[in-house]
Amino acid sequence: MLPSVTFLDLETTGATPLRDRITEIALVRFDNGVETLRWQTLVNPQQPIPPFIQSLTGINDAMVADAPLFAEVADKLLAFLEGSVLAAHNVRFDHGFLKSEFKRLNITLRQQVLCTVKLSRLLYPQHYSHGIDAIVARHQITGLARHRAMGDVEAILIMLNDARRDLGAEVVQAAALKLMAAPTLPPHIDASLVGELPEAPGVYLFYGENDLPLYIGKSVNVRARVLSHFSSDHASSKEMRMTQEMKRFEWIPAAGEFSALLLESRLVKERMPIYNRQLRRERQLCSWQLVAGAQPIVRLVNEDEIDPSQMAHLFGTFRSKRQAVETLRKIADLSHLCAKTLGLETGRDGPCFVYQLKRCKGVCCGQESAEMHALRVQQALMAHKLKAWPYRGKIGIEEYNLENDLRQIHVFEHWVYVGVAVDNESLLALREQKTALKFDLDSYKLLLKMLSQKKTRVLDLAG
Known part of the structure; x- marks a missing residue:
């Protein structure tokens, strides 16, 4: 399938690499299509195994009490993985745990990876589920120790053997190579840094000459989004120019999409990157405020004048005064409101011009009460009303x-x-x-x- 590939599976005390630990490692290595190594070991996680995990894997505290620590098998594991692609089912999970364990030993793991979940999807697109249980059922696999590391590795190997037999070795190899294909990085970009990109939410920042901010973006998968910028199939000439000008990049982790969106918005406003025209665009935000008992009955307030505690009295958020006035004119026309009372018509005595066109009910000449007109104005603006703060405080x-x-x-x-x-x-x-x-x-x-x-x-x- 690949010149060298090592299929690996881990059992752990939980799902969080920064907090949980490895309890079992199993791997099978192939070089030029021939199995060259098979190894498994229990690992002492140096923390209790939760009862749910014990019932799921069958690995309990007594079984790992005398097992080696990860530090004691780390060198052997690195040697087994050297020069080989690390393949695992949902490889983010296993790779994340390995990176965390090695980081505790002040070792940075940089390994090419292949996800066999994605490989299964490419090989068997007609199937909906591609988890280990689904693969065991689909390929009628029996006699394996499910939820033990070597048993899960062997399930994947059986699936790939079936795929070679049913689809052909060339098809399996092409699918693996497609998943392994990486964007071509500019020569000045450190490929090892790219390898550290997280497959998790965050914000990324591109810098040009003299650390000039070029672009700030966000994603729920920072690694995938950053690598997409280096694709040879650029969506626009702007994207191509940006990646050519970029000298370095960095990223900031976030707890989710909302966190990333807030951080992106703040950083763009602070650093004004030249390629973030949408978020950094300078604007004169304004809104209409209803003023009871006054004429004109509405006044335009700009962003600096907006009191967030009085949002219930504001209508609309407009990028410019022109946009605000045009919107108000349309509302007035549809609801037969008085342009003069709204302040849209000035310097004229007597009834407003639209009253003569029978598009105003006559508040400007005593044909409609000011109270009724004010009520109609409020109703007409209701679709644009900003939402009042629905909480007691913070x-x-x-x-x-x-x-x-x-x-x-x-x-x-x-x-x-x-x-x-x-x-x-x-x-x-x-x-x-x-x-x-x-x-x-x-x-x-x-x-x-x-x-x-x-x-x-x-x-x-x-x-």
Whole structure:
């Protein structure tokens, strides 16, 4: 399939590489299609194995008590993997645990990887599920120790043997090579750094000459998104120019998509990267405010004048005064409102011009009461009304990511983003912090969307 490939499986104490540990390792190595090595060992995880994991794998604390520590098998494992592609079912899981274990020993693991889940999908696209259990059922595999490391490795080997027999060795090899194909990196980009990119949420930053910020992006899979920028099939000439100008990149982990979106929005505004024209575009945000008992009955307020605690009296978020006025004219025309009372027509005595066209009900000449017209204005603007803050005070939006074991709580007050907490101490500090409430449209829209999702966990911090 490949010149050298090592099929590996791990059993662990849990699902989080930064917190849980390995309890068993099994691998089978092939060189030029011939099996050259088969090895397995229990590993003392130096922490209790949870009862659920014990019942799932059959590995208990007594079995690993006298097993070697990972540090004692690390050199042997590195030798077994040297010069070989690491293949595993959901390779992110196994590779993540290995990287964490080696990192504890101050060793950076850099290994080419192949995901056999993705390989199964390519070889058998007609099937919906490609987990180990599904493969065992699909290929009628019996007699293997399921949920033990070597048993799971052997299940994958049987699946690949069946694929060679049913589809042909060339098809299997082509599918593996397709998954292994990597974008061509510019010569000045450190390939080893690319290998460290996480398959988890985060924000990435591209820099040009003299550390000039070129582009800031976000993704739920930073590795996949960054590598897509180096694809030979560039979506635009702008993308090609950007990757040619880039001298280095970095990334910041996030606990989820919401966390990444907030961070991206903030960093773009702070650093003004030249290729983020959409988010960094300078604008004069404004909104209509209804003013009771005054004429004109509405006034335009700009972003600096918006009081987030008074959002219920604001209508619409407009990128310019021109856009705001055009929208108000359309609303007035559809609802037969008075252009003069709205301030859209000035310097004219008597009835407004649209009254003569029978498009105004006559508040400007006593034919309609000011109270009734004000009520109709409010009703006409209702579709553009900004949402009032529905909480007593500050709230927290919590996200947790299993891949990087990162928990973030984003604190808001009256739609204004206060900051992010990563522990109880920083959360308490943000809860007590006095905040200057400066409205930001991007944060408002992101939070509004997040609150509309049932799965969102909202913490009441006002108590």
